[in-house]
Amino acid sequence: MEFLNNPTRILFFTGKGGVGKTSIACATAVKLADAGKRVLLISTDPASNLDEVLGVSLGNIPTPVPGVPTLKALNIDPEASAKAYRESMVAPYRGVLPDSAIASMEEQFSGSCTLEIAAFDEFARLLGGTSTITDFDHVLFDTAPTGHTLRLLSLPSAWSGFLSASTTGTSCLGPLAGLQAQQTLYAETVKALGDPETTTLVLVARPEVSALKEAERTSKELAELGIHNQHLVINGIFQATDPADSFALAMELRAQNALSQIPNGLVNLRQTRIPLAPKGLVGIDAIRTIDKVTPPDSICKEISPIQVLPFLGDLIDELARPRHGVILTMGKGGVGKTTVAAAVAVALADRGFQVHLSTTDPAAHLAGTLDGDVPNLKVFRIDPKAETAAYSAQVLATAGKDLDEQGRAMLEEDLRSPCTEEIAVFRAFADAVARGEGGFVVLDTAPTGHTILLLDSALAYHREVTRQGSGMPEAVENLLPRLRDPGFTRVLIITLPEATPVHEAAKLQQDLKRAEINPFAWVINQSLGPLPVTDPILISRKQNESRFLREVAEKHASRFAVIPWQLEAPVGLEHLRSLTEAQNKSIESN
Numbered sequence: 001m002e003f004l005n006n007p008t009r010i011l012f013f014t015g016k017g018g019v020g021k022t023s024i025a026c027a028t029a030v031k032l033a034d035a036g037k038r039v040l041l042i043s044t045d046p047a048s049n050l051d052e053v054l055g056v057s058l059g060n061i062p063t064p065v066p067g068v069p070t071l072k073a074l075n076i077d078p079e080a081s082a083k084a085y086r087e088s089m090v091a092p093y094r095g096v097l098p099d100s101a102i103a104s105m106e107e108q109f110s111g112s113c114t115l116e117i118a119a120f121d122e123f124a125r126l127l128g129g130t131s132t133i134t135d136f137d138h139v140l141f142d143t144a145p146t147g148h149t150l151r152l153l154s155l156p157s158a159w160s161g162f163l164s165a166s167t168t169g170t171s172c173l174g175p176l177a178g179l180q181a182q183q184t185l186y187a188e189t190v191k192a193l194g195d196p197e198t199t200t201l202v203l204v205a206r207p208e209v210s211a212l213k214e215a216e217r218t219s220k221e222l223a224e225l226g227i228h229n230q231h232l233v234i235n236g237i238f239q240a241t242d243p244a245d246s247f248a249l250a251m252e253l254r255a256q257n258a259l260s261q262i263p264n265g266l267v268n269l270r271q272t273r274i275p276l277a278p279k280g281l282v283g284i285d286a287i288r289t290i291d292k293v294t295p296p297d298s299i300c301k302e303i304s305p306i307q308v309l310p311f312l313g314d315l316i317d318e319l320a321r322p323r324h325g326v327i328l329t330m331g332k333g334g335v336g337k338t339t340v341a342a343a344v345a346v347a348l349a350d351r352g353f354q355v356h357l358s359t360t361d362p363a364a365h366l367a368g369t370l371d372g373d374v375p376n377l378k379v380f381r382i383d384p385k386a387e388t389a390a391y392s393a394q395v396l397a398t399a400g401k402d403l404d405e406q407g408r409a410m411l412e413e414d415l416r417s418p419c420t421e422e423i424a425v426f427r428a429f430a431d432a433v434a435r436g437e438g439g440f441v442v443l444d445t446a447p448t449g450h451t452i453l454l455l456d457s458a459l460a461y462h463r464e465v466t467r468q469g470s471g472m473p474e475a476v477e478n479l480l481p482r483l484r485d486p487g488f489t490r491v492l493i494i495t496l497p498e499a500t501p502v503h504e505a506a507k508l509q510q511d512l513k514r515a516e517i518n519p520f521a522w523v524i525n526q527s528l529g530p531l532p533v534t535d536p537i538l539i540s541r542k543q544n545e546s547r548f549l550r551e552v553a554e555k556h557a558s559r560f561a562v563i564p565w566q567l568e569a570p571v572g573l574e575h576l577r578s579l580t581e582a583q584n585k586s587i588e589s590n
Helices: 021-034 050-054 078-093 099-108 112-127 147-154 180-193 209-223 246-259 312-320 337-350 363-369 384-398 405-414 418-437 449-466 479-483 499-514 536-556 573-579
Strands: 010-014 039-043 063-065 068-075 138-141 199-205 230-237 270-275 304-308 325-330 355-359 377-381 440-443 489-495 521-527 560-564 586-589
Touching: 010 021, 021 039, 021 050, 021 068, 021 138, 021 199, 021 230, 039 050, 050 068, 078 099, 180 199, 199 209, 209 230, 230 246, 246 536, 312 337, 312 521, 312 560, 325 337, 325 418, 337 355, 337 377, 337 440, 337 489, 337 521, 337 573, 355 418, 384 405, 384 418, 418 440, 418 479, 489 499, 499 536, 521 536, 536 560
Parallel strands: 010 138, 010 199, 039 068, 039 138, 199 230, 230 270, 325 440, 325 489, 355 377, 355 440, 489 521, 521 560
Antiparallel strands: 063 068, 304 586
């Protein structure tokens, strides 16, 4: 890894879920420690799997890692910090404000923005010269702050009384309201992040077009904040070793095509390329081989069938049974929500049902996926940018009209948060859901459980103020009952057969259940399990997948389906129809 030729003292690792940033961070920590450096590896990820990767039980104090004498690691739980912070902010108002107002406050402090601030608070304290890190030559953070969080903390208005007085209804101002005491500490932390002599930001991506575009967006956003010392790691580059394996050859070609289209914003970054590991990088011995290609003859080829896998086509009958309603595909970015939504919509339309397919995905992607007309299928797009712009203009014209320059700058930054977009698009989402009364509506993007609860508390407050529902559109008034009705709304959670995507999907399910929505099924995308692969590395990957398939089937999902890894990119009606063809094949595993 080239960035280890002259490593800075602090290294941050960032990337979307499932790209391997924990593996890269662990490998970096082990290599530095093997070179004789005293290293501390810290995760502020609430879904951290450092314990699993390093083979040691971690808490919130530095813990020695067996087999690596100069390496210690710790897990910081930002959820626990966020919970304590939330209670400190809400407690003074209990018994003073109405229960509906308390519920609204609690939900304001339950979103991802609060978690981001809590996580930043924890590692800012660590970077602030505490004794926890002073004894180490290198400190590595498995999770980096987002550009939104850094911009928010960098604004002078973040530390003014404007915060406590704000009633914009968005959910990022509130989390900052009690943190004025840390202003100097946070300013020094942001400054340290931008010091190239002190800090390196490692962007981790996969050799996939979408992952590289996401890395470019992150790189640009952080560079605008003065963080220029960046290094790109492209993880999981596959080279076929069996020329008779058509799946291996297709996978290699797809990676090469993505690498030939590296976005302009990443071209000039220093770069490290990591080969695809034949199995999960769990344990110190495996971590030490991360940048080495495992010889094919060292991988066991013995596989025996253990179960029959359900396929996406097997779910269509159940989804079609009510003859109307809403089907939502939900999951983290890059797992295939749009593809699954389009495949389900086409399958239902082919059965003669009237179907509306709604997407927030760029029109060009959907147009390429649906390369022809489908009887009974209508496609409409919710434009997040347009919806967010309209909502932001409304907030600025009302809540922002009397603010001074600094206060308005703070409000404008808050309105650039992911939370704002969720709240803004829900109005179009409510209209789309209402169409499910007369046929099927399939949506590839939906509000999170947090947003649903936020809407619930906001609607309760609105009803209390107006004393009747006449001031709300019918679609908004009926949105929550419709989403919570399992006979009308069915949620498909989309994931990949890997540790981080599965664990993030499990957290999404918990969030939905908190909002009284029980997912209908899980869909595990891009699985090697059903495929007759012969390439040794893919065989080993297939074996490693089985434990995540079992975890979903036995722990998380009431029902699930698998979509095999596809020889061709998911483009075109023929391809979409093939995804929902009922199949029965044995999954093979060790």
